[in-house]
Amino acid sequence: MEALLIILGAILVYSVITYLWQRRIVKALTEEEFRAGYRKAQLIDVREPDEFAGGHILGARNIPLTQLRMRMKELRKDQPIYLYCQNGLRSGRAAQMLYRKGYRNLYHLKGGFKKWTGKVKKNS
Template sequence: MDILYFLLIMLGAIVVYSVVNWLIQKRIVKTLTEEEFREGYRKAQLIDVREPNEYEAGHILGARNIPLSQLKTRLQELRPDKPVYLYCQSGMRSGRAAQLLNRKGYKNLSHLQGGFKKWSGKVKKK
């Protein structure tokens, strides 16, 4: 019975953590539809936060690859005074990247709803 209570508490903690994380992301990053993303990404810093092998397999034309795993060490490549448009494969990593950037003082943050897998625009492959 003790194991059951422990598992229920752990499950509850995971659910609470997920909900709080989702609410924080909703507050700090704008989730844009593909159409909204297209309207503004040319005037912003377009960042693909996927890993290099994913980026090379195909990315949005004009995007720079700064993987989430390297973002902390490559912050100097981004200007805090310009909008930052982020995307990843599905939208999860770009949300985490937005949280990191927000903590570092970046305020105008947007990410692509559904991520790259929902993108139907121009793509560049290496």
């Protein structure tokens, strides 16, 4: 029982540290803030291809989180990167990966695509 409490405590501490670090490296934007800047940035949807095909923000490129390590070189370090996923979790993880590789101008959509009310494109 004591070991379980230690493990749960460690998980909780790790989660809090990760959350605080993520808040420092990636700026969470409201839809209005996101909309104001994404046209001048690299707009990246980190969801899987089938999710992207089902609907995505107009102008977004699909680089799934599962492929990001291999495709990171497609992104420029000298331009802002606007990330989004379905609810904000994967885009936060993507920002962490990018930050470790020297990308600094990172933003993500608070609440993710499911909260987006703007223009959407669907692949038929």
